[in-house]
Amino acid sequence: MPELPEVEVVRAGLTPAVTGATVQAVTIADARALTRHVAGAADFERALTGRVLEQPARRGKFLWIPLGVEAAESRPRALIGHLGMSGQLLLRQSGAPEVRHERVRLDIHHSVHGELAVVFVDQRTFGSLAVDTLVPTPDGAAAGWGTSRAELPSQVAHIARDPLDAAFPDAAFRAAVARKDSAIKRVLLDQTVISGVGNIYADEALWAARVHPETPARALSTRTVNRLLAKIRAVMARALAEGGTSFDAQYVNVNGQSGYFSRSLNVYGRGGAPCPRCGTPLVRVAFTNRSSHFCRRCQRRLTVR
DNA sequence: ACGGCTACCTGTCAGC
DNA sequence: TGCTGACAGGTAGCCG
Structure with a gap:
């Protein structure tokens, strides 16, 4: 899990x-x-x-x-x-x-x-x-x-603080994002920059913040990075309240029970289905031996200024 | 610094 | 029915 x-x-x-x-x-x-x-x-x-x-x-x-x-x-x-x-x-x-x-x-x-x-x-x-x-x-x-x-x-020791940690350094995170040429999704999955984010919550937060996963990190404005960070926190907090995400018996709490957050996912695992915001079919693309799910219409890819 | 790839494993599912 | 390939929420490391 x-x-x-x-x-x-x-x-x-x-x-x-x-x-x-x-x-x-x-x-x-x-x-x-x-x-x-x-x-x-x-x-x-x-x-x-x-x-x-x-x-x-x-x-x-x-x-x-x-x-x-x-x-x-x-x-x-x-x-x-x-x-x-x-x-x-x-x-x-x-x-x-x-x-x-x-x-x-x-x-x-x-x-x-x-x-x-x-x-x-x-x-x-x-x-x-x-x-x-x-x-x-x-x-x-x-x-x-x-x-x-x-x-x-x-x-x-090499793992960064996670976004729900009271001591998470927002300013240092913004600075790290501003320094990176990598795709923003890759940065979100880098546990030495921000920890706890995996493939599901990266896709969900990027969709919520309307950020294309392949946008170069340093092309994002400070305001957008702040919005993204807020969405990461929001999606994680909601998932936590629902007991976590599970698609099958594999992901369970200490009593073997599944969480319910999979019912609340907007993009993850929904390639081909309509975007909940605009109705455009969501896409699934290969990304570092895994998948990214997003909306081509709501999540426009930016270029470095 | 970055992207791409591999390895580590077991299981399920779709397609033929 | 049985085979094959794709795919699955993670991390670490190597190479160009």
């Missing part, structure tokens, strides 16, 4: 169940789910077993759960997760049967909720978990949603 709203649904769902819980056991069904943990599966299991989990945090599409401090460790650590294209984190009762594509399971004990299982499921195995050290945020502000601490996993 890739993009920011879907990941946030997971973070929020995990929070009450894992905050303050202790990891009782780690079961690795498929070590490919640990590619981000360079020290290997056995080390991953050792690093987590017996540890206390703190409140889950998120920046963009990355999730992390800080581990309670242990005296012997010089640096605080966290369990980090990225869901890739098809990852799910499910909360189950302890002892729940193994599910299809289950990769990793954490059996946890929570003082209020008792014995639970956090199950990482991932069909395509592009997602992964790891234990990583926390490093200070360069700007000194809280690292993301769900945390007041100004530290984030080292593997997330």
Whole structure:
């Protein structure tokens, strides 16, 4: 469940169940789910077993759960997760049967909720978990949603703040856009410029802001960039309120339930259908091994002045 | 710096 | 029915 709203649904769902819980056991069904943990599966299991989990945090599409401090460790650590294209984190009762594509399971004990299982499921195995050290945020502000601490996993250090983050630097984003010759859609998908935006929300926000996805970023006026940023926030906030986007059982919350935002999509996946604003048939064009959906009439391509 | 391509995987669907 | 190719929400890296 890739993009920011879907990941946030997971973070929020995990929070009450894992905050303050202790990891009782780690079961690795498929070590490919640990590619981000360079020290290997056995080390991953050792690093987590017996540890206390703190409140889950998120920046963009990355999730992390800080581990309670242990005296012997010089640096605080966290369990980090990225869901890739098809990852799910499910909360189950302890002892729940193994599910299809289950990769990793954490059996946890929570003082209020008792014995639970956090199950990482991932069909395509592009997602992964790891234990990583926390490093200070360069700007000194809280690292993301769900945390007041100004530290984030080292593997997330290169990821920009996301547009729902209170500390997202609007001015720096405008400046970065003004510097780039790349197509604006490519810039929106660049997680080092703005994080959390993926193919769906990029297409939706560009349509809402009436910006052609192939417009060179620096051709956009400041006013247009501001409008685009506002639309990104609006579309993500609405998706979040509807529990995220899902087209099938693949993209679900921690209870395995799907969100409803796919019913609200204006352009994504709707090539050939009429533009909801002007009725012109929407187009779908190939773009970096994926697709862009937009309206040729409402979204005019600009050139650099 | 940029665009294009590849790799990493499994599954579904349309067309023949 | 079975094969083939296109396509799917992500990230990272290489090359020209």
